[in-house]
Amino acid sequence: MIPSPTEYLLENYEFVKNGGTPEYKINCPFCQDTKQHLYFNTRKSVFNCFKCGEKGTDLYLISALEGKPLYEVKKKFSKDTKKFVPVVTGTLQTAMAQLSMLEMPRSRPEPTFAEVEYPPFYRPVFPLSKETGPFYQYLIGPKRGLTDQDIEENQLGCCTDGTYKNRVIIPIFMEEKLVGYQGRDITGTATPKILNPFGFNKSKVLFNYDRAAKFDEVVIAEGAFGAIRIGPNAVATLGKLISDEQLRLLEPFKRITIMLDSDAHEEADKTARRLKNLNVFIVFLKTGQPDDYTRKELEKLVSEAVYGRSLAALSTILEGKL
Numbered sequence: 001m002i003p004s005p006t007e008y009l010l011e012n013y014e015f016v017k018n019g020g021t022p023e024y025k026i027n028c029p030f031c032q033d034t035k036q037h038l039y040f041n042t043r044k045s046v047f048n049c050f051k052c053g054e055k056g057t058d059l060y061l062i063s064a065l066e067g068k069p070l071y072e073v074k075k076k077f078s079k080d081t082k083k084f085v086p087v088v089t090g091t092l093q094t095a096m097a098q099l100s101m102l103e104m105p106r107s108r109p110e111p112t113f114a115e116v117e118y119p120p121f122y123r124p125v126f127p128l129s130k131e132t133g134p135f136y137q138y139l140i141g142p143k144r145g146l147t148d149q150d151i152e153e154n155q156l157g158c159c160t161d162g163t164y165k166n167r168v169i170i171p172i173f174m175e176e177k178l179v180g181y182q183g184r185d186i187t188g189t190a191t192p193k194i195l196n197p198f199g200f201n202k203s204k205v206l207f208n209y210d211r212a213a214k215f216d217e218v219v220i221a222e223g224a225f226g227a228i229r230i231g232p233n234a235v236a237t238l239g240k241l242i243s244d245e246q247l248r249l250l251e252p253f254k255r256i257t258i259m260l261d262s263d264a265h266e267e268a269d270k271t272a273r274r275l276k277n278l279n280v281f282i283v284f285l286k287t288g289q290p291d292d293y294t295r296k297e298l299e300k301l302v303s304e305a306v307y308g309r310s311l312a313a314l315s316t317i318l319e320g321k322l
Ligand SMILES: [Zn+2]
Pocket: 028, 029, 030, 031, 032, 033, 037, 038, 049, 050, 051, 052, 053, 054
């Protein structure tokens, strides 16, 4: 018998009963909590942390306590995982007949991308309100320089409280599902500057992939804001190096242009070499990152990109600078 997720939690973790209520307390795994601010309601199988505002289901709590992705935890407690061993006797013919009469278990295909939920206190930047105003100002301000259209098309949001308070939420969709997000601090004082949700594996996804997949040509940037500036056919790896999963996602494109930040010329070259069977070009930015340039300048840079395996690309690396 598989225990229910709630039973499993009570058996395996040291909860403190909260008087005569159906609630149990424990140190919250989402924040630096030492005073048991997380209340778990065993009747409803939901929890709520009164310190950081995180809340969710028993499955979500297990994934946080054990440091496992939610889809793995879901699978563990799924009734479908029961082993199915058909007992077959007699000749091959009777065996076949027996087998055909048995109801074979239908194994559900593994979801390619695990869907996540927005963090507590999330709301989209639009429609503008008193609460979302400061986030809007940050996004259209000199540092980011986004347009209303950029904000709308990329479905940018924000958190007004909780763990992601004062952070712009940049959603990441794959196959039209929300699979992760980045929380970017707007105050300039919080660490880390970018906060990812627990268990989010950014190496399996590309920011803006769904939209870019409609084009033949793609541009690869490091960060989401760089990709947004380049345009709807740009994706972001969310890091300087590209993963095997991300490489596979890029295979269908007819032309790939790599435009990493100016401090990542070597990584750009390395990426070009890993995309070896594809039509790859590189833009070596002289300074800064894509979002320091205008969209017009970026278009020109893409059109003038050097072929990924040309001597020009190699000498750029050897000389260190353009
Ligand atoms: Zn907490």
